[in-house]
Amino acid sequence: MSLHSVSIIGTGAYLPDAVITNADLEKMVDTNDEWIFSRTGIRERRKMGDEQTVTEMGAAAAQRAIEAAGIDPAEIDLIIAASFTADLAFPPLAAMIQREIGATRAAAFDTNAVCAGFLFAMVQGAQFVQTGAYKTALIVAAEGLTRFVDYTDRNSCILFGDGAGAAILRAGEPVAADAPLSDKTGFIDFDLGSDGTRVNVAFVPRANAPAAWLKTLSEREQITPYIWQDGRAMFKAAINGMTDSVKRILDRQHISAEEIATLVPHQANLRIIEAVGERVGIPTERVALCLEEYGNTSAASMAITLDKWKRLGRIGQGDLVMFTAFAGGLTWGSALFRM
Ligand SMILES: CC(C)(COP(=O)(O)OP(=O)(O)OC[C@H]1O[C@@H](n2cnc3c(N)ncnc32)[C@H](O)[C@@H]1OP(=O)(O)O)[C@@H](O)C(=O)NCCC(=O)NCCS
Incomplete structure (x- = not known):
């Protein structure tokens, strides 16, 4: 059996401008920079604007991945979005992002494996591309976690931030499934x-x-x-x-x-x-x-x-x-x- 190779031909990310520092958190809960950094390795996280949407963040990351890959959005066959903080329960975030980026030909759906969502979506997308069913897939993950953080709980509020990332998967030549790794x-x-x-x-x-x-x-x-x-x-x-x-x-x-x-x-x-x-x-x-x-x-x-x-x-x-x-x-x- 032969399967198409599946390459990552472009990546992109979007991070909102506003920063929550450890010093900011010190004003909200009983904590300090030394504890947070030594126990977690985190100094800062980003916060989306009050008017900003998860869709906008995902679309911005997707746009950057499309530019890095040098493709036209109309070449995208499949969009899988990973998130548990999408703006709406439905339609899927993937369809919301599709509308923003003009990937008119794509089938679009979401995957929810929480923090493992991008990995699961990437593996899922790779199956469609490997088999030759689709040539180009956009995998995008976007999260507005600060809207789900309890800023009175010092055990959790120190960890989470907002942002989005994306990758374009593209089919290459078929390779025998049992070919050597090299x-x-x-x-x-x-x-x-x-x-x-x-x-x-x-x-x-x-x-x-x-x-x-x-x-x-x-x-x-x-x-x-x-x-x-x-x-x-x-x-x-x-x-x-x-x-x-x-x-x-x-x-x-x-x-x-x-x-x-x-x-x-x-x-x-x-x-x-x-x-x-x-x-x-x-x-x-x-x-x-x-x-x-x-x-x-x-x-x-x-x-x-x-x-x-x-x-x-x-x-x-x-x-x-x-x-x-x-x-x-x-x-x-x-x-x-x-x-
Ligand atoms: C949450 C996490 C940072 C806590 O670090 P930890 O080293 O396990 O700390 P503990 O929970 O054992 O707490 C140790 C002490 O620090 C205290 N503490 C907890 N958060 C604190 C904070 N922000 N500042 C100061 N002290 C804090 C605790 O109350 C506890 O005090 P006690 O011993 O008097 O009860 C760590 O367990 C972690 O990262 N877990 C994974 C979480 C994760 O990945 N979540 C994502 C999936 S939803």
């Missing part, structure tokens, strides 16, 4: 998983959440849909989930961690990222980061990081790049690309 470019392998028995580790309730679920929340939480998380449980599960997922791909492809030029992880907490790097054998110098300046932007974080590292010239042609993410669900996944 003959493969673009998308090579993936590993996805979920543990639905742990849905209560992190969540955002909707107004229509089941009564039994709402009963577990305080009165204030029932009125406003905040991000609720068990930080410590998430911390441990994230390290184990991403480490095991990356190792499964390394084992299956018979490659060592030394061969991975760059690890692009979900940006949740620097201590989580460093622990994963250490356990899989990839030193921090080869790990792409942007959480110091942007915090955790959920699904958008991996896309923003990829774009930043590519524009800095730190991801080169032919590099083996491992993506890995972890999310509420619990959900995890990794994907291996040769850029």
Whole structure:
């Protein structure tokens, strides 16, 4: 069997201008810059404007990816948007973005795997392109997390920020599925998983959440849909989930961690990222980061990081790049690309 190679031919990101610094948070909750930076690696995060929409942020990132790829929006066959903070429950964010960027030919739908959303959407899009069903796919993640943050809860408000990132996937020549790794470019392998028995580790309730679920929340939480998380449980599960997922791909492809030029992880907490790097054998110098300046932007974080590292010239042609993410669900996944 032959499958088309799937390359990332352009990336883009959008970050709103307004900054929330650790000093700003010191004025809202009992915390300080030293605690936040040493426990999370975060110094700042961005905040979307009161009038701004998640759609606008996603469209701006998509536009930049389209420009970087040098394609016409009408060439896009498929748009998958990843977000849990879309402006409307429906239509999908992907369709809202489609309207903004004029990708008139595309089929558009959303994927929700929370912080792993961009990774899941990228793997999903790659399936359509690999099979030859579609030639060009836009994968876009956009999140307005500050609208779901409880700024009286010091355990969570320090982590999250707003932003968007995007990538264009494009089909290349067909390659035999069993060809040696050295003959493969673009998308090579993936590993996805979920543990639905742990849905209560992190969540955002909707107004229509089941009564039994709402009963577990305080009165204030029932009125406003905040991000609720068990930080410590998430911390441990994230390290184990991403480490095991990356190792499964390394084992299956018979490659060592030394061969991975760059690890692009979900940006949740620097201590989580460093622990994963250490356990899989990839030193921090080869790990792409942007959480110091942007915090955790959920699904958008991996896309923003990829774009930043590519524009800095730190991801080169032919590099083996491992993506890995972890999310509420619990959900995890990794994907291996040769850029
Ligand atoms: C949330 C997180 C930063 C907390 O860091 P931690 O090192 O695990 O800290 P702990 O929760 O063990 O808390 C340690 C102490 O610091 C305190 N603390 C928590 N937040 C604080 C803050 N912003 N400033 C100062 N102190 C704080 C706690 O109250 C606790 O005090 P205590 O020992 O008196 O009870 C960390 O667990 C984390 O990043 N988890 C992953 C979260 C995630 O990825 N979420 C995204 C998915 S929704």
